[in-house]
Amino acid sequence: MRYYTSLMNSDNRRYRVIENKSQNTSIPAGPIVSRLRRDLGTIESYAALIGILIGAGIFKVTSDAWSLTGPSVILGYLVLMPAILATSVPYAAFISTSLGREPGGEYLHISRTFGGYATAYIGSWLKIIAYIGAGAYLASALADYVIELTGRRFSGEFVHQSLAVGALLFFYLVHVVGVRWFGRIQVAMCVLLGLSIFVLVIPGLFAIHPSNYSPFITHGAGGFALSLAPIFFSYAGFESLAQTAGETKDSTRRLPMVFLKGISVTAFIFVLMSVVAFGVLPGARLGSSSAPMTEVAAVYLPWGAASFVTLGAIMAITTSLNPSLIVPSRLALIFVEDGLAPRWLGIINPRTATPIRALTLTLAACLLLVISKQLSLALNIAVFALVLLYFLHSVTFLMLPRRNPRLYGEITISLPVWLQRSAALLSALSMGVLIVVQVVQDTRTLMTQSLSDRIAKHSLTSLELVLVWSLIGAALYGFARLMRKKSVKL
Numbered sequence: 001m002r003y004y005t006s007l008m009n010s011d012n013r014r015y016r017v018i019e020n021k022s023q024n025t026s027i028p029a030g031p032i033v034s035r036l037r038r039d040l041g042t043i044e045s046y047a048a049l050i051g052i053l054i055g056a057g058i059f060k061v062t063s064d065a066w067s068l069t070g071p072s073v074i075l076g077y078l079v080l081m082p083a084i085l086a087t088s089v090p091y092a093a094f095i096s097t098s099l100g101r102e103p104g105g106e107y108l109h110i111s112r113t114f115g116g117y118a119t120a121y122i123g124s125w126l127k128i129i130a131y132i133g134a135g136a137y138l139a140s141a142l143a144d145y146v147i148e149l150t151g152r153r154f155s156g157e158f159v160h161q162s163l164a165v166g167a168l169l170f171f172y173l174v175h176v177v178g179v180r181w182f183g184r185i186q187v188a189m190c191v192l193l194g195l196s197i198f199v200l201v202i203p204g205l206f207a208i209h210p211s212n213y214s215p216f217i218t219h220g221a222g223g224f225a226l227s228l229a230p231i232f233f234s235y236a237g238f239e240s241l242a243q244t245a246g247e248t249k250d251s252t253r254r255l256p257m258v259f260l261k262g263i264s265v266t267a268f269i270f271v272l273m274s275v276v277a278f279g280v281l282p283g284a285r286l287g288s289s290s291a292p293m294t295e296v297a298a299v300y301l302p303w304g305a306a307s308f309v310t311l312g313a314i315m316a317i318t319t320s321l322n323p324s325l326i327v328p329s330r331l332a333l334i335f336v337e338d339g340l341a342p343r344w345l346g347i348i349n350p351r352t353a354t355p356i357r358a359l360t361l362t363l364a365a366c367l368l369l370v371i372s373k374q375l376s377l378a379l380n381i382a383v384f385a386l387v388l389l390y391f392l393h394s395v396t397f398l399m400l401p402r403r404n405p406r407l408y409g410e411i412t413i414s415l416p417v418w419l420q421r422s423a424a425l426l427s428a429l430s431m432g433v434l435i436v437v438q439v440v441q442d443t444r445t446l447m448t449q450s451l452s453d454r455i456a457k458h459s460l461t462s463l464e465l466v467l468v469w470s471l472i473g474a475a476l477y478g479f480a481r482l483m484r485k486k487s488v489k490l
Contacts, residue, residue: 036103036333037179037353040248044183045255047190048244049262051319052237054193054269055138066286069227070218071278074271076231081267083430084235087390088263089415089423090397091239092256097410100252103330105242106393111338113396113404118477121340123392124331125473126385126466131327132362133378134237136369138321139164145314148294149307164370171322172363175329178352179247186322189315196312199305200297201272207300208279218283225437229383232434234270236386238263239393240323243330256413328365329358339484340477376458381469384438384462391431397424438462 040048065073094100094109102108106127110120143163147155174181217224241259245251277286277296286292297309333355336346349356369375398421400408413420442461445454454460 035348035350035353036246038247038249038251039178039180040183040244042254042258043187045241045244045248045258046262047183047186047319048323049238049241049258050266051186051190051193051316052240052323053235053263053266053320054197054316055234055237055320065227065230066278066283068219068230069224070215070283071213072217072224073227073231074274074278075216076224076227077234077267077270077274080228080232080235080430081271083427084238084267085260085263086423086430087394087427088238088259089413089420090394090427091242092259093397093411093413093415093420095242095245095259096252096256096413097407098252099407100242100245100255102246102334103243104245104334105239105331106389107331107334109393110396112407113400115403117338117340117481118474119392121335121477122470122473123389124335125476126381126469127389128328128331129378129469130382130385131240131324132365133369133375133380133382135168135321135324135362135366136164136375137379138317138324139167139366139370140375142167142314142317142321145310145317149310149314161371165367167318167321168363168366168370171318171325172359174322175325175359176349176352176354176356178354179244182322182326186319189319189322193312193315193319196309196315197269197273199301200293200309200312201269201276203300204276204280204296205272208276210279212279212282226441228434229438229441232387233383235263235267236383237320237324239386239390240327243327244323246330246333252412325359325362325366328362329355332358332361335480339487340480342483374458376460377465380460381462381465384435384466385469387431387434387438388466391428391435394424394427394431398428 065076069076090109091105099108099112105124107120107124110123111117114120140160143160146163147160174185238259241255241262245255248255273293277292280296280299281292285295293313294306294310297306301309332341333346333348335341336343345358345361346355347357348354369378411420415423442463445459445461446463449459454464
């Protein structure tokens, strides 16, 4: 058969292990994902989670959100922290089951709970588009910061594009070589990132001017509500850790705690960095700066230390870009197993244990966005698509006991049941509010701007882009189901 059709009760899979003595490792045989190599440990998992969270968001979005609500961006990080922690609880619970032994994340959790593919597929398709857009954006942002670090001695469109393309090619090669190198490089970059944050925050706490916090909320409750969407961008992406489940040792035990502890640590860092940023510099200067944290550091640090903070900003972006490439390629493997993607896409290189073809397709899509300068076509749905997926995922968890009691019985996370369900309910409500805020904002844009204006300004709303990409995903899903039926007949 051209496609591999997995059973819906895939949580009952059992893998046969073959010893590969020449490489001193065990390579499972059978399903495609079992050919991945479990080379990631707890440290690499923390580095992947914290790295993808402390990315361009805190170094860039903080200043953008200031224009909507002023220094109360600090409060925004605090308000969103419980919602994100609550959203991570259903992920931790699902990953503590047998589904946590393979990548797939929400796709597996939703499809195995409801016993169907369509909703999970389209939601995951939107996630793939979002991560491709994020990968292209991060590569472009990395180019900006590298040019800034050189004092703009080297600038121009050609230099910027070359740096962005070079960054994508570098991390593509890292992934192709093997997930072990992905983990090692991620840890090294996170160490540099952590040191730069320490250099920024600790001295910065003694350089704060309280007057910079006044007025705290500059545009009322409405402005504060609108600021939550860009602030949420800093937190978005934590769920990508689930895509490493097929390559993490003892994933069902390690990853749930990494989710909960890693997000807590990251939220604390976000608050400290924003307290320093708005306390040291007036918001107007932050809002107009292309490298806000570097400008903050330059106020109270000598030149060399301030440049080290710029290096930290570069590490923040690279630690986000590195794991971003994992998500589309690992989701592709699960699609192949369920017969929803061509089998050639799921081929795992036997020497490196990496899905080179899926990675190459991800790279090509990111390069296309960078070179064509059409980042908005994918990036503008990133936050909205992830919020929709988080909402759907939390609702799925609430329905799990009734829809799949056997899978529900496998949950081993050490949190009381009432706390798990309360967290899922809080997550669903919080994500629902964010969805409403985005819909209201997009509706106003649709009423005040013509389609031609939005196209000319590359500012199509999230609603428009989600609708278009969802229709494309639905068409791909229909075609995949048709091909699977034909292959079964053969």
